[in-house]
Amino acid sequence: MSTILVLHGPNLNMLGTREPEVYGHESLADIDDRLHQKAAQVGHHLLHLQSNAEYELIERIHEARSEGVDFIIFNPAAFTHTSVALRDAILASGIPFIEVHLSNVHAREAFRHHSYFSDIADGVICGLGSLGYDLALEAALQRIHREN
Numbered sequence: 001m002s003t004i005l006v007l008h009g010p011n012l013n014m015l016g017t018r019e020p021e022v023y024g025h026e027s028l029a030d031i032d033d034r035l036h037q038k039a040a041q042v043g044h045h046l047l048h049l050q051s052n053a054e055y056e057l058i059e060r061i062h063e064a065r066s067e068g069v070d071f072i073i074f075n076p077a078a079f080t081h082t083s084v085a086l087r088d089a090i091l092a093s094g095i096p097f098i099e100v101h102l103s104n105v106h107a108r109e110a111f112r113h114h115s116y117f118s119d120i121a122d123g124v125i126c127g128l129g130s131l132g133y134d135l136a137l138e139a140a141l142q143r144i145h146r147e148n
């Protein structure tokens with residue numbers, strides 16, 4: 001059994017009511033519950049955390065390394081465009097990850113076009129709404145199966 005950690009950055013706790021025309025109508029719990037079920041169906045364990053605090057996300061990544069997390073699905077949200085500290089944490093962890101964005105950040109304001117994570121990620125999925133998380137999970141499971 002492998003362990004996959006899903007990390008959600010700031011304001012994603014507001015999904016469903018926050019700009020639904022941009023981020024969709026599903027709640028974060030809806031998304032996490034679906035991912036948990038999909039992972040469990042194939043015998044893997046899924047953990048998740050949403051935080052509005054950069055340090056909490058950093059510390060969760062530090063813990064992930066020691067607890068043997070095999071893969072991270074990461075939507076850094078606004079920290080995507082600002083956080084060298086989170087970039088350093090996930091680099092130091094050595095854990096492979098996929099960067100996910102619900103919206104197409106490249107079709108939005110210019111400041112959203114830069115990511116501190118895309119060049120070090122296994123892959124980047126953006127603009128597909130919550131389906132991006134499902135696709136990232138599928139990619140994670142395929143990588144885990146290749147390596148085991």
Ligand SMILES: O=C(O)[C@@H]1C=C(O)[C@@H](O)[C@H](O)C1
Pocket residue numbers: 010011012075077078079080100101102103104105112
């Ligand atoms: O599309 C998303 O999931 C990302 C979510 C956010 O909260 C924004 O700050 C990012 O710019 C985009």
